[in-house]
Amino acid sequence: MHNFTFYNPVKILFGKGQISQLSNLVSANKKILLAYGGGSIKSNGVYQQVMSNLSNAEVIEFGGIEANPDYDTLMKAVQICKEQKIDLILSVGGGSIIDGCKFIALAAHYDGDPWDILTQKDLVCHNAIDIGVVQTLPATGSEMNCGSVISRRKIGAKQAFGSPLVFPKFAILDPETTYSLPIRQLKNGIIDPFIHVTEQYITTDLNTPIQDGIAETVLKTLISVSHDIVSGTTDYDTRASWMWAATNALNGYIGIGVDHDWATHMIGHELTAAYGLDHGQSLAIIAPQLWRHQFKTKMDKLAKLGRNVWGLENQDSEIVATQAIILTEEFFHSIGIQTKLSDFKVKVDPEAITENLFRYSNGNIGEHKNIDAQAVKEILLMAQ
Amino acid sequence: MHNFTFYNPVKILFGKGQISQLSNLVSANKKILLAYGGGSIKSNGVYQQVMSNLSNAEVIEFGGIEANPDYDTLMKAVQICKEQKIDLILSVGGGSIIDGCKFIALAAHYDGDPWDILTQKDLVCHNAIDIGVVQTLPATGSEMNCGSVISRRKIGAKQAFGSPLVFPKFAILDPETTYSLPIRQLKNGIIDPFIHVTEQYITTDLNTPIQDGIAETVLKTLISVSHDIVSGTTDYDTRASWMWAATNALNGYIGIGVDHDWATHMIGHELTAAYGLDHGQSLAIIAPQLWRHQFKTKMDKLAKLGRNVWGLENQDSEIVATQAIILTEEFFHSIGIQTKLSDFKVKVDPEAITENLFRYSNGNIGEHKNIDAQAVKEILLMAQ
Numbered sequence: 226m227h228n229f230t231f232y233n234p235v236k237i238l239f240g241k242g243q244i245s246q247l248s249n250l251v252s253a254n255k256k257i258l259l260a261y262g263g264g265s266i267k268s269n270g271v272y273q274q275v276m277s278n279l280s281n282a283e284v285i286e287f288g289g290i291e292a293n294p295d296y297d298t299l300m301k302a303v304q305i306c307k308e309q310k311i312d313l314i315l316s317v318g319g320g321s322i323i324d325g326c327k328f329i330a331l332a333a334h335y336d337g338d339p340w341d342i343l344t345q346k347d348l349v350c351h352n353a354i355d356i357g358v359v360q361t362l363p364a365t366g367s368e369m370n371c372g373s374v375i376s377r378r379k380i381g382a383k384q385a386f387g388s389p390l391v392f393p394k395f396a397i398l399d400p401e402t403t404y405s406l407p408i409r410q411l412k413n414g415i416i417d418p419f420i421h422v423t424e425q426y427i428t429t430d431l432n433t434p435i436q437d438g439i440a441e442t443v444l445k446t447l448i449s450v451s452h453d454i455v456s457g458t459t460d461y462d463t464r465a466s467w468m469w470a471a472t473n474a475l476n477g478y479i480g481i482g483v484d485h486d487w488a489t490h491m492i493g494h495e496l497t498a499a500y501g502l503d504h505g506q507s508l509a510i511i512a513p514q515l516w517r518h519q520f521k522t523k524m525d526k527l528a529k530l531g532r533n534v535w536g537l538e539n540q541d542s543e544i545v546a547t548q549a550i551i552l553t554e555e556f557f558h559s560i561g562i563q564t565k566l567s568d569f570k571v572k573v574d575p576e577a578i579t580e581n582l583f584r585y586s587n588g589n590i591g592e593h594k595n596i597d598a599q600a601v602k603e604i605l606l607m608a609q
Numbered sequence: 610m611h612n613f614t615f616y617n618p619v620k621i622l623f624g625k626g627q628i629s630q631l632s633n634l635v636s637a638n639k640k641i642l643l644a645y646g647g648g649s650i651k652s653n654g655v656y657q658q659v660m661s662n663l664s665n666a667e668v669i670e671f672g673g674i675e676a677n678p679d680y681d682t683l684m685k686a687v688q689i690c691k692e693q694k695i696d697l698i699l700s701v702g703g704g705s706i707i708d709g710c711k712f713i714a715l716a717a718h719y720d721g722d723p724w725d726i727l728t729q730k731d732l733v734c735h736n737a738i739d740i741g742v743v744q745t746l747p748a749t750g751s752e753m754n755c756g757s758v759i760s761r762r763k764i765g766a767k768q769a770f771g772s773p774l775v776f777p778k779f780a781i782l783d784p785e786t787t788y789s790l791p792i793r794q795l796k797n798g799i800i801d802p803f804i805h806v807t808e809q810y811i812t813t814d815l816n817t818p819i820q821d822g823i824a825e826t827v828l829k830t831l832i833s834v835s836h837d838i839v840s841g842t843t844d845y846d847t848r849a850s851w852m853w854a855a856t857n858a859l860n861g862y863i864g865i866g867v868d869h870d871w872a873t874h875m876i877g878h879e880l881t882a883a884y885g886l887d888h889g890q891s892l893a894i895i896a897p898q899l900w901r902h903q904f905k906t907k908m909d910k911l912a913k914l915g916r917n918v919w920g921l922e923n924q925d926s927e928i929v930a931t932q933a934i935i936l937t938e939e940f941f942h943s944i945g946i947q948t949k950l951s952d953f954k955v956k957v958d959p960e961a962i963t964e965n966l967f968r969y970s971n972g973n974i975g976e977h978k979n980i981d982a983q984a985v986k987e988i989l990l991m992a993q
Binding site: 227228231238432433435441449466469481482 | 865
């Protein structure tokens with residue numbers, strides 16, 4: 226096990242009716258930026274629940290944050306926060322809204338060019354506006370971590386950043402708010418946390434039974450609820466298990482003391498930026514091929530996936546690991562998630578993808594820093 | 610799943626050499642109360658490591674905190690904290706020291722009779738001295754929670770309390786500091802976290818796959834390392850898995866959204882207070898008999914223990930649950946942990962135990978509040 230530091234001060238309020246706690250969580254007379262997306266919160270009753278519990282606060286609305294939140298959209302909110310001296314940014318929606326709020330919170334207190342926050346890996350910020358979350362879409366885990374991914378469509382970029390300043394002060398997770406999600410987001414809500422786990426779990430076997438066991442628990446839970454979830458179940462416990470699994474996939478807990486990959490995400494971000502694929506779709510396309518390409522170093526953990534998640538019993542780790550990839554692909558297909566670029570009629574341009582990918586990255590990617598431009602091109606061709 | 614709130618802001622610094630981080634964690638010119646126990650930290654090198662990283666701080670030592678820390682001992686430290694205006698209490702040792710520091714931290718800021726902190730369940734404190742931890746004995750999980758148990762030998766009492774004010778600001782866990790522990794503490798370091806898990810896991814089956822899977826992971830990890838640990842292994846990864854398992858057993862994470870029992874602990878505390886049994890010993894004696902006594906309501910989860918931890922495959926849950934208790938007892942015996950009062954030549958006085966137990970408790974105990982004085986007496990007789 227590697228040495229690690231773990232710190233996660235997010236207060237989670239989980240369960241039905243918990244939005245009513247907002248009035249206790251938000252001090253009276255605070256000035257709040259209420260950030261949301263395309264307006265689904267107004268048709269599913271969440272907006273009304275939120276507003277009725279903010280009667281003591283001054284609320285300024287900022288709607289229209291898109292999936293894969295865009296730099297230019299967010300900069301308008303930054304301007305509002307500066308002008309209005311906002312005390313708290315309340316994110317109501319899914320991971321894109323939260324990610325956007327994290328950027329807004331930092332940029333509103335940053336004197337330089339806010340693009341630095343996304344591109345200067347060693348930048349240290351000193352202040353941020355407080356963030357609160359009402360989570361309606363289980364997927365990214367952003368509600369309980371300090372990371373964020375922002376797109377800048379104008380230049381075809383998608384960049385990640387992290388800062389302990391943007392841990393949400395609280396996150397309200399009511400599984401009932403997920404009942405109205407469309408099937409596309411239900412599917413993304415399975416695949417996204419699934420790959421979050423594998424980016425931390427399908428790496429080097431470092432003899433970390435607690436982290437591995439929790440990772441396997443999250444994967445098994447996602448698998449066990451997946452068919453009901455994509456079928457739109459309104460069984461509360463199933464929705465609750467799904468929602469809590471998604472948070473656990475990326476709240477830092479399974480990633481302590483182990484190697485991290487994230488190459489699937491980095492390649493996937495470029496596919497989203499270039500071809501408009503959903504984040505979850507891009508991950509399902511890249512991950513299995515990346516595991517095959519990096520089979521030698523990932524075989525031990527792929528074999529654990531096969532034995533502990535898929536229940537394979539063969540003694541030969543190579544056979545089990547190979548089979549584990551196939552079973553994972555079959556699982557994706559079984560819930561209607563496609564795993565090839567051609568399924569989306571995308572003819573990939575490997576040169577353009579790799580050029581963008583390595584523009585801001587410090588060298589090669591993957592847990593062994595051995596995935597270079599050539600490897601990315603090979604993985605993309607395997608995924609075609 | 611029940612609704613829940615989860616909040617745990619403890620910063621964990623885990624791994625070899627992490628004590629060197631103390632100089633970064635403690636601001637210069639702080640006044641520190643260095644709290645420890647019988648002095649083993651001076652012979653195993655931990656004291657020297659700590660002091661060499663506190664050269665900028667003013668350190669006042671308070672040694673001699675006993676296992677099952679005593680109210681009267683701790684009140685001397687409270688006096689020192691008040692007189693010296695201590696900024697930070699640094700606990701160096703195991704869970705008894707941390708528990709003691711939590712009481713000291715609150716009592717030093719409490720104007721009334723400090724015994725209130727331990728006996729008035731609805732008391733709300735408003736201030737506490739900051740606490741830091743250098744953990745040397747994996748067992749109680751106190752390094753990453755806000756609970757504490759204090760004894761008051763003068764009146765034969767052992768009482769628990771909790772307050773979010775006493776979450777440690779940081780906890781340093783270096784598995785190498787455990788190498789010098791004696792076998793008695795190694796055994797307690799297996800049984801104590803094992804029963805912490807079962808108090809939260811062997812309750813009602815509420816369809817909580819994430820919490821259950823993490824609980825099973827902690828149990829399986831404890832079982833897998835146990836023989837090497839009690840044999841005194843110096844294999845780093847084994848010590849690290851053990852240490853992190855013990856923390857995970859009681860940092861709140863497996864206990865969210867589920868029923869809690871804690872009756873084994875409450876009865877065990879009385880056995881410790883009355884007969885001087887180690888905390889861990891008292892738990893191993895009570896838990897299996899309590900599971901038998903409460904078999905009807907605990908059968909579903911005992912069957913999960915049997916299937917998911919002990920690998921039993923029988924379809925009949927009653928048979929699997931019964932067998933799970935036997936296998937757990939056999940596991941305790943296999944690492945030299947005894948499970949009967951007679952093994953310690955204790956002839957229990959059920960009347961005295963129940964009288965003390967229910968003196969401060971609000972009614973019956975257990976997750977269904979159905980364990981009354983009569984039930985406790987029956988469990989004690991079964992454990993004789």
